[in-house]
Amino acid sequence: xxxxxxxxxxxxxEMGQExxxxxxxxxxxxxxxxxxxxxxQGLELLAYFRNRAPLDDSGMPKDRFSAEMPDATLATLxxxxxxxxxxxxxFCASGLVLGKSDTQYFGPGTRxxxx
Amino acid sequence: xxxxxQTQPGMFVQEKEAVTLDCTYDTSDQSxxxxxxxQPSSGEMIFLIYQGSYDEQNATEGRYSLNFQKARxxxxxxxxxxxLGDSAMxxxxxxxxxxxxxxxxxxxxxxxxxxx
Numbered sequence: 205x206x207x208x209x210x211x212x213x214x215x216x217x218e219m220g221q222e223x224x225x226x227x228x229x230x231x232x233x234x235x236x237x238x239x240x241x242x243x244x245q246g247l248e249l250l251a252y253f254r255n256r257a258p259l260d261d262s263g264m265p266k267d268r269f270s271a272e273m274p275d276a277t278l279a280t281l282x283x284x285x286x287x288x289x290x291x292x293x294x295f296c297a298s299g300l301v302l303g304k305s306d307t308q309y310f311g312p313g314t315r316x317x318x319x
Numbered sequence: 320x321x322x323x324x325q326t327q328p329g330m331f332v333q334e335k336e337a338v339t340l341d342c343t344y345d346t347s348d349q350s351x352x353x354x355x356x357x358q359p360s361s362g363e364m365i366f367l368i369y370q371g372s373y374d375e376q377n378a379t380e381g382r383y384s385l386n387f388q389k390a391r392x393x394x395x396x397x398x399x400x401x402x403l404g405d406s407a408m409x410x411x412x413x414x415x416x417x418x419x420x421x422x423x424x425x426x427x428x429x430x431x432x433x434x435x
Contacts, residue, residue, distance in 0.1 A: 237422060246427050247410065249411075251423075299421070301421065307366055307369055308423060309366060310363065310364035310366075
């Protein structure tokens with residue numbers, strides 16, 4: 205049963221600290237997405253990779269956030285320095301683009317609390 | 320720009336009854352995909368069903384079916400024979416296909432509570 209995995213599941217940190225979230229996409233999938241969920245904004249896209257290349261990071265605060273895919277089995281999202289307003293659940297999702305049909309499968313999320 | 324609207328913040332349904340969760344969308348693309356996800360209290364996002372704008376038949380997956388009305392730009396989720404385990408948040412999402420942008424745009428969600 206292939207699944208997207210994310211670590212850590214929960215993270216509590218203090219303002220100013222660096223936070224790194226990791227995602228292992230489903231083996232064989234060629235797209236990876238980072239979404240953020242908050243009560244106020246709902247679910248919003250932060251970054252999108254296809255074949256490890258970043259295609260869209262327009263939703264990501266550039267000054268403090270960075271997203272990378274060092275290899276096909278690992279995607280990372282870093283926040284440096286973290287701020288209380290970054291508190292949210294961060295989801296990673298992966299999909300396989302086949303023509304026009306591609307379903308995104310979500311990981312369990314990382315719940316981030318910045319004090 | 321694409322937009323998803325879910326007008327029902329919360330819904331109640333009796334166990335074993337059917338329930339319809341509303342979703343309307345707005346897009347200028349001719350080709351697009353519509354998705355429904357379930358988010359139980361544990362927090363994970365579970366894919367339920369997909370409908371392509373080019374599909375002639377409404378999608379079905381077990382107890383889930385999608386009532387797709389293209390002219391009205393609606394993609395309502397129908398859950399038949401509700402179960403207690405169906406209590407969760409339900410999100411409608413869309414992806415535009417013409418632009419090649421693969422990211423999903425989500426609605427605000429509907430919280431469904433199934434009562435015994």
